[in-house]
Amino acid sequence: MSAETPAKKELAAIKGTKDILPGEVEVWQAVEAETRRLVELYGYRELRTPIIEPTELFEKGTGETSDIVTKEMYTFTDKGGRSITLRPEYTPSMARAILEHRLDLLPEPMRYYYIGPMFRYDKPQKGRYRQFHQLDIEVFNEKDPAIDAEIIEMADALLRTLGVEGTETLVNSVGCRACRPAYSRDLRSHAEKVRDRLCPDCRRKIATNPLRIFDCKVEGCREQAALFPKITATLCQECREHFARVCSYLDLYKVAYRVEPNLVRGLDYYTKTTFEIISGGLGAQNALLGGGRYDDMMKDFGGPDICGIGFAMGVERLISVLQIRPERKTVLYIAHMGDAGKRKGLELARFFRRNGVESLVEFGSKGFKAQFGRANKLGAAWVLVIGEDEIRKGLYQLKDMAAGTQTEGTPEDLLKIIQDKKI
RNA sequence: GUGGGUGUAGCUCAACUGGUUAGAGCAUCGGACUGUGGAUCCGAAGGUUGGGGGUUCAAGUCCCCUCACUCACCCCA
Incomplete structure (x- = not known):
C-alpha cells in the first residue's frame, strides 16, 4: 500500500507542536493513569477549565511584568472584540474557577489537579515546546506548612512510582510582602556596589529582577553573587518559622532535599515556599516540576483572602526521562x-x-x-x-x-x- | 528575541577536489508459497536532495534568502 500523496511539508504540524503517535501515546496513557491514581490517594479531585481565557486573567494572575505575559502568550481578538488568550499556565484558571463557583464555601478540602495542554510562544528547544502538557496541582485555603511538605512529598512519590531516578529536590523561601521588598532593596544596593564586575546581563537585572543574578553562569557574577546576602537570612519572623516547619516535616517524611537560597521562581506571585525538582539528562531545561505558595493571588483577584500552593510538572520532560516504552499488540x-x-x-x-x-x-x-x-x-x-x-x-x-x-x-x-x- | 550546528527515501546513512540516470541497509508491498508465522531468495514501489533564488558548461556539493530541527543564551514545565 504505497501512499498516493506524500505528506506535504507545508502541511506539517506547526513549529513547537507535536503529534503523539501510537507507540508513544501508550506511555502518555500510562503516565496519566498512574498520576491520577496517586494524586487521588492524597485527596485531589480533577478540575477542568477552558483552554481559552480572558487575557486579563493572566495579566492579573501570572503578572504583568513576567516574561510569560509580556512576550510569550498566544493572544487574539475574537469576533466579539474580546481579547482571548490560550492559557500559558494553569494556576490563574484554577483560582478563577474557585471564585466563580465559590468552591471555597464547600465543606471539601480544596485540592485539585488537572493534566492538559498549555501554550507559550517560546523558541522551541529540548524540553521546551509551544504546546506542551502539564500536570497541575493546587491546594487552597491551607496555611499550615504541613501542606507545603506534603505536596513536595507527593511530587517525590509520584516521580518514584513512575520510576524516575537521579532527581534533586530544591526548596527555598522567597519571603512575603512584608519581608521580600526589604531583601530586594538590600540585594540591589549590594549589586550596585560591584556593578562593574558583573556581566551586562546582570547589570540590567539589578534594576529589573536582582534575584535572577543568582542564576547567572558567568564566573565573575557567581563570585559576586556568593557574597550577596541570602534571602533565608533576612526572612521575617513568620516566614522564617513557616520555612523551618516545612523543612522539619520534610525530614519527617525522609524526603531528600537541598535548601537552595538561590532558587527563584520566575512567576511574580510566589510567596514563602518555592520548590523545584530537577533532573540531569534534560539539558538546559532541567526542571521536571516546580511550584510554590501564592498567598495573595485570591485577594488580588478581588476574592476572599485565601492562600494557595501548588506545582506544575512538565509531561514531555517527564516522559523524556522515563525508561518505560510499553507497546500494545494485537491479541x-x-x-x-x-x-x-x-x-x-x-x-x-x-x-x-x-x-x-x-x-x-x-x-x-x-x-x-x-x-x-x-x-x-x-x-x-x-x-x-x-x-x-x-x-x-x-x-x-x-x-x-x-x-x-x-x-x-x-x-x-x-x-x-x-x-x-x-x- | 540573540547566537552556533544540522537538513539526502518512512527510519539509519552513502555519493572523491562541483562531473552521466542520487545509492545501500532496515521497514513496506508483491512473488517463490491458495490449510499454518518468524528464515531465505527474487522483484516492485518509494526522492522536486527542506523550499526559493544565484554562481557555473555542469550544483546534493559553492553563495544568499527562507523554513524546519537541534544546542546554548534568555525563560521555564
Whole structure:
C-alpha cells in the first residue's frame, strides 16, 4: 500500500507542536493513569477549565511584568472584540474557577489537579515546546506548612512510582510582602556596589529582577553573587518559622532535599515556599516540576483572602526521562478461507470482542500462509483459524503464536483458553 | 528575541577536489508459497536532495534568502 500523496511539508504540524503517535501515546496513557491514581490517594479531585481565557486573567494572575505575559502568550481578538488568550499556565484558571463557583464555601478540602495542554510562544528547544502538557496541582485555603511538605512529598512519590531516578529536590523561601521588598532593596544596593564586575546581563537585572543574578553562569557574577546576602537570612519572623516547619516535616517524611537560597521562581506571585525538582539528562531545561505558595493571588483577584500552593510538572520532560516504552499488540487475529469462512470470522470477532478480547479479522482473501505472516507482524498472541472443516464441525482451531501449539474447540472453549492465559 | 550546528527515501546513512540516470541497509508491498508465522531468495514501489533564488558548461556539493530541527543564551514545565 504505497501512499498516493506524500505528506506535504507545508502541511506539517506547526513549529513547537507535536503529534503523539501510537507507540508513544501508550506511555502518555500510562503516565496519566498512574498520576491520577496517586494524586487521588492524597485527596485531589480533577478540575477542568477552558483552554481559552480572558487575557486579563493572566495579566492579573501570572503578572504583568513576567516574561510569560509580556512576550510569550498566544493572544487574539475574537469576533466579539474580546481579547482571548490560550492559557500559558494553569494556576490563574484554577483560582478563577474557585471564585466563580465559590468552591471555597464547600465543606471539601480544596485540592485539585488537572493534566492538559498549555501554550507559550517560546523558541522551541529540548524540553521546551509551544504546546506542551502539564500536570497541575493546587491546594487552597491551607496555611499550615504541613501542606507545603506534603505536596513536595507527593511530587517525590509520584516521580518514584513512575520510576524516575537521579532527581534533586530544591526548596527555598522567597519571603512575603512584608519581608521580600526589604531583601530586594538590600540585594540591589549590594549589586550596585560591584556593578562593574558583573556581566551586562546582570547589570540590567539589578534594576529589573536582582534575584535572577543568582542564576547567572558567568564566573565573575557567581563570585559576586556568593557574597550577596541570602534571602533565608533576612526572612521575617513568620516566614522564617513557616520555612523551618516545612523543612522539619520534610525530614519527617525522609524526603531528600537541598535548601537552595538561590532558587527563584520566575512567576511574580510566589510567596514563602518555592520548590523545584530537577533532573540531569534534560539539558538546559532541567526542571521536571516546580511550584510554590501564592498567598495573595485570591485577594488580588478581588476574592476572599485565601492562600494557595501548588506545582506544575512538565509531561514531555517527564516522559523524556522515563525508561518505560510499553507497546500494545494485537491479541487475537482471525484467519479464514472462503466466503463462508469470512462471514463466520466477522461473526466470531463480535463474540470475542463482547467478551473482552481485542480481535482483528482479515478483510482480504489471502492464503493461510500469508495470513499467519500478517498475524506474526502484528504481534498477535493468538490466531483463530476458520476454514471449511471448521465451519462444518462448528469447532475452530486456535493457535498460541508464542508456543506454536494449536487447540480445537467451540468459541466458548477457545475464549476460556484465552482468558485463562491472560491471568 | 540573540547566537552556533544540522537538513539526502518512512527510519539509519552513502555519493572523491562541483562531473552521466542520487545509492545501500532496515521497514513496506508483491512473488517463490491458495490449510499454518518468524528464515531465505527474487522483484516492485518509494526522492522536486527542506523550499526559493544565484554562481557555473555542469550544483546534493559553492553563495544568499527562507523554513524546519537541534544546542546554548534568555525563560521555564
